[in-house]
Amino acid sequence: MENNNLNNLPKDLFKPLVRKEDTSETISKPSRTFGQEAKRTFFKNKPALISLMLLVIIIIMSIVGPHMTEYGNDDQNLSRAKLPPHAPVLEKISWLGFDGTLTDDFKGSTVEEAKRKAILRFDKENKGKFIDFKVKSKGNGERNSAKVEATYHVYEAKGMGDQYFWLGTDHLGRDQWTRLWLGTRVSLIIAFVAALLDLLIGVAYGGISGFFGGKVDNYMQRVIEILVGIPNLVIILLMMLFMQPGIMSIVIALAITGWTGMARIVRGEVMKVKNQEFVLAARTLGTSNGSIIRKHLLPNIMGIIIVNTMFSIPSAVFFEAFLSFIGLGIVPPKASLGSLINIGFQNLRIYPHLLVYPAILISLIMITFNILGDGLRDAFDPKMHK
Numbered sequence: 001m002e003n004n005n006l007n008n009l010p011k012d013l014f015k016p017l018v019r020k021e022d023t024s025e026t027i028s029k030p031s032r033t034f035g036q037e038a039k040r041t042f043f044k045n046k047p048a049l050i051s052l053m054l055l056v057i058i059i060i061m062s063i064v065g066p067h068m069t070e071y072g073n074d075d076q077n078l079s080r081a082k083l084p085p086h087a088p089v090l091e092k093i094s095w096l097g098f099d100g101t102l103t104d105d106f107k108g109s110t111v112e113e114a115k116r117k118a119i120l121r122f123d124k125e126n127k128g129k130f131i132d133f134k135v136k137s138k139g140n141g142e143r144n145s146a147k148v149e150a151t152y153h154v155y156e157a158k159g160m161g162d163q164y165f166w167l168g169t170d171h172l173g174r175d176q177w178t179r180l181w182l183g184t185r186v187s188l189i190i191a192f193v194a195a196l197l198d199l200l201i202g203v204a205y206g207g208i209s210g211f212f213g214g215k216v217d218n219y220m221q222r223v224i225e226i227l228v229g230i231p232n233l234v235i236i237l238l239m240m241l242f243m244q245p246g247i248m249s250i251v252i253a254l255a256i257t258g259w260t261g262m263a264r265i266v267r268g269e270v271m272k273v274k275n276q277e278f279v280l281a282a283r284t285l286g287t288s289n290g291s292i293i294r295k296h297l298l299p300n301i302m303g304i305i306i307v308n309t310m311f312s313i314p315s316a317v318f319f320e321a322f323l324s325f326i327g328l329g330i331v332p333p334k335a336s337l338g339s340l341i342n343i344g345f346q347n348l349r350i351y352p353h354l355l356v357y358p359a360i361l362i363s364l365i366m367i368t369f370n371i372l373g374d375g376l377r378d379a380f381d382p383k384m385h386k
Contacts, residue, residue: 048375202262
């Protein structure tokens, strides 16, 4: 039955395939190098591109941000201490939190008692003249049954209604905007320098260990195992005994053990690549070991090196922030994201803005670097190229 149906089809629907020698071997798609494919894959990754743009903006702001206001890093004035954010234009939108007010809830047996608590905390000198109250619960005479919301117009109370501190001030009256971007600059400098040292030391050490192998590799790996067994915090404490706390001591502490991870990764990749046919061919032609490493091994492991470097930067940022948070990092009056978070944590209950903005910024840096690292990993993975 099926054969009869096929026989009934018009013959003009079928045309013979003519094979031409000049077109049979034509490549349907343009030929691309590995670098071009990596670039193409990376630019198709929208999260990685967005992360890259955000990081560029953060780096630019860390350079120009401190110069956008008239206040310096250590311009102290206790009369303007712990002011909330106050920004032009944005002050008209109260829910954004840039209107220069402090808001908190107060409880008491009666509404009047709750209001007195607010006045004692916010505006004792002016007897609540600059506080707006909103009654949330009138209470029934029991303890803390009444509740009011107090909005304190602190700039008007201090006679500074025409002054603007975009992100408020800290406990010493220093401009938080200026210190935030200066702290970001310090944290990024430490992270990039530490990552660069990890890159140089780790690649050189791991490359030599993996390339020569044998006893050389055995001895060099024992050194790495010893360094890995030393906690970073112990090294930092030892640095404090011989050096002043600051950028240099943190960078040295990060560089002492930070390169070991890179060295292990590079060693494994070199040991895998050095037995490939093109390396054996280069040896047969009499190519020196230095040329083999520079021209054959490094280009083939460059992808994993770049990706690992991108992941080491946020780790260094976090480690510096941790040290500054516990008081072992940047020495005041210099600022870093960790020291700003420490100050904000101490004043979290009444002045949350001191913690919120540096915490958001360091989280953004960590997330964007990790997403960018994932994007670069996919870009340098041939299996991801389509």
